[in-house]
Amino acid sequence: MATVASEAYSLDAARGALRDVFGFDDFRGIQANVVGRVLAGRSTLAVMPTGAGKSLTYQLPATMIEGTTVVVSPLIALMHDQLRSARANGIAAATLTSADADWRETLDAFRAGALDLLYVAPERASQPAFRELLSSARIALFAIDEAHCVSEWGHDFRPDYRLLRPLMDAFPRVPRLALTATADAHTRDDILVQLGIPAEGLMVAGFDRPNIRYRIAHRDSIVHQLVGLMRSEPGPGIVYAPTRAKVEKLAGQLAAASGRPVLPYHAGLEPGERAANQAGFVASEDMVIVATIAFGMGIDKPDVRFVAHAGIPKSIEAFYQETGRAGRDGDPAQTLMLWGAGDFAQARQRLSEVPEDRRGSERARLDALAGLVETAGCRRAVLLRHFGEDPPEACGNCDNCLEAPGVTDATEIARKLLSAAYRTGQSFGLGHLQKVLTGVGDDRIVQRGHDRLSVFGIVDAEEARLIQPVARALQARGSLVATEHGGLQLGGDAKAILTGERSVEIVVPPQSSRRRGGESNPVGDPLFEALREVRRDLARSAGLPPYVIFHDATLREMAALKPQTLRELAEIGGVGARKLEAYGQAFVDAIRAHER
Template sequence: MPHSTHDLRPAQRLLRDVFGYDAFRGPQQEVVEHVATGHDALVLMPTGGGKSLCYQVPALLRDGTGIVVSPLIALMQDQVEALRQFGVRAAFLNSTLDADTARQVEDALLAGELDLLYVAPERLLTPRFLSLLERSRIALFAIDEAHCVSQWGHDFRPEYRQLTVLHERWPQVPRIALTATADPPTQREIAERLQLEQARRFVSSFDRPNIRYTVVQKENGRRQLLDFLATRRGEAGIVYCLSRRKVEETAEFLRQQGHAALPYHAGLDAELRAAHQRRFLREDGVVMVATIAFGMGIDKPDVRFVAHMDLPKSLEGYYQETGRAGRDGEAAEAWLCYGLGDMTLLKQMIERGEASEERKRLERIKLDQLLAYCESTECRRRVLLAGFGEIYPHDCGNCDNCLEPAETWNATLAAQKALSCIYRSGQRFGAAHLIDILRGGETEKVRQFGHDRLSTYGIGADLDAGAWRSVFRQLVAAGLVAVDAEGYGALHLTEASRNVLQGRRQVTMRRQLPRKRDREHERRERPTGLSVRPQDLPLFNTLRELRAALAREQNLPPFMILHDSTLRAIAEHRPDSLDQLARINGIGGSKLARYGEQVLQAVRGQG
């Protein structure tokens, strides 16, 4: 290589020569050296924190092949393609391969011709594959997405429970389990289920400082989404919806409004899903509208926003889904739009599900934890990280509650009126009808049940319907009102509401204020993604065009050729030799040899 590496440690030298990075980030180097010397590790590191290098580098440093257990076909294929770009001998075994290709991969494993082999847990556990491993030299076992072992987690995969066979049959081979999303109970379960209690635990901060968190009360979800996207045209993003039908309707609506939107859910034909995923990965500015069936294993670094049109099921799921934004470390946004109907629907789904009572109890707790996050007036980041057992010591300055602190008001009287109305109407009705009663509405339903004769009829005319929806939503979030999942979303009192009705407890709520931001103000205030200096923009765009052409030739997503941040650094430093280009982060030896001269030509062409 044209750069001097003789004075570096083996791990750092490999990082520079192969992956093109001058230094490890955070605890990466400590993890790499721990595993490379034969020890087990449990690594908890946020998305975008560089988990993959924690097993890829030790696998290259040790004799033999690193076996990576990965739960998703898309994830393993993307990682293998990315590694091959760096000149690493990587392969995968999964159901997409025909018999001849699979046999070639197996032969390469036996011949010691692979640095890394990715395999799904189901295939790894077959007698045939275990026999292959018996005849191979193994550098390490990496168990990616290790939270899949948790029965209480959001991505439970029963096969993960059987991965203890790796320790039992190959006790001398180091194991490294990795995840980006695990609250403290899930962390304990991973260690216990994978027999990693004695493994050294590396826990990074779960904070993603580049992501801005915003929660808005749902009024007209489509219009609110459109407003959010108005200044984000041409940016890649994900919009999550709870149902397949809503996914398709939202994608069609966005297409009609001129956005490059595609639907994705488990009910679509597998080929169509794969085609949409390819477009999302390989084209710029595509918005994927999806259920949570989409996302795990999506390695696209330049997703600029994740929008939730409905309430997620847990804080853990929300963190993982929002974590798909800004993996490149550049500014990104997490936007959540939710209302009382979302709460009601999710609570109904929990109660009507076939899970055990213990599982339902846990899901209720997780949903309540998420509701508390949504309704909090504190810094979002502090509340979010607290859910993972992490204390964030100050306000972040990059969430809606920090940027526009919420107003609060003494809502005790309004709460008493709402609770009294629930009680006097028989605890059999949802929020919409209760609001009609409180506001003195003359609806057929009010007259039919004689609710215009209740003492609570018309006593809430001082608040509009939107304010009352906010009151009922916050009463549910505070545990003062419960949703009757069996009773079509009827609201009823809880034991805690007694103290409010009897005047022994004050109720403070956040005041829902309309956002009075004009478009120009929004454009100035929103975080921008990749920031390129104006004088560097022509060269940056030329380099992107070159990258797109190289990606098309190889049928790869552009980011696998070179990341945006690498293109920005090239545009800024304008290297005029291979030696100078080699010093740019993200240009390893293989990429320098393959693309170096074309990149330099592009730089010289911009003179």
């Protein structure tokens, strides 16, 4: 299929090949410019959003230029997915990985000049034996996929990517094409240097994915929140969880609560099960996969309708890349990030494990993510500005644009909270600090003399509801830092806040619908008392304290909303999948009996 390389390639010829090979009438976005540079033999770094057709920019030239295009890719799953796609389009392609039993046939085909594309991992490409192999055939192009991995400023640094330039330098007449969807200005500059691409070779497409709706919320009842998303989006979805154990647990909970097919995916699964789960998801029109973050890099599934994070991603770049796996077909898609202050506390603790020369950039990355989470403005604008764009102030397709949150100056309550942390010795958690600030003198506080501190009881009832959201905001920005024992100590700009040099604004927490039953227990309400009796009976049978079954707040909402079915009960705050299954029917029966 390949023809002799020439400087005289025209985009008309490329469009003809595009129609013949891929069936498209024309290029999209900057594809034409990138392909034009490749066909002219000029090295290029193309920064294009997920779904913009990056792989076409090297697959199409590979069918036109004599020789083999060598593609360096970070994951075997990604290579095999690209292989299937290329072969489906009639492109002569092969992979050379540890998972390939046909490696001898691949080597023979490569040496014979019978391959348009050869996919390899950076670990193999950096070996002297591979350089010798390349010397035995004609090379048309080096294509470096996920090129941000070459940069220590990138969000997914891979040291073996640093060894690619010596390989490519051994073939000085072969052009280079580096591709990534997630690289800010600093990372782009570093990629150019590390891969030996001239600055004039940088091509950046817009980062905006207008079909994706971004939503970020504090993690409250995670199963309840995710099931709500699943009900709003019946198509395929990905839920990212931070650990293998949480993947397994959440997959089971979501399957039980939603009635949808939900499967886990992580590296600890038996290989056959992992492969079957991935294949099932790729083929499904409604499956949800709960996975660790590696899942998705090797998945070319255009109809993913939502991507959710059960905790914070590593960075804005990681968030952009992972959410970018939704809506690649251009149809509307949703994303949801559920976060907690503990996520940022753990992330800041892990900074001590990062090599010192990279610690500053990782801290800046985490601060930028905190800014995205805490903003009261347009989420999309924050994302696009991070990548160097100048977007409109509002996009109309994120949670803050669709329902503008209120913002309040919380500097005073922040100063009180920081002062309480300092004056109690920077070794107590938020629960203890709340009691001190609101004047709750329990035995622990009295024994330590914290009831005699100047901060004891200085927060009134109106301010008290802001303590938790302010604490989350301060932990997200690093002003409060969790210790290894769960205490809170001052960090970051805490001193500047205490001295009045810095202000703290937070999004006003909405008055929760869960409080419709009233803040205090409705003593004397027959239904509330009946629900408490049910709880006591269940607790006695299970050998548990009553609050383990359900908190009073949950019973208050049940008494106020009177759910008549298990599905309606599942909408109540605090009713998770496991408790719904174990106890739900008893409470529904009690409510129905009361309504008769």
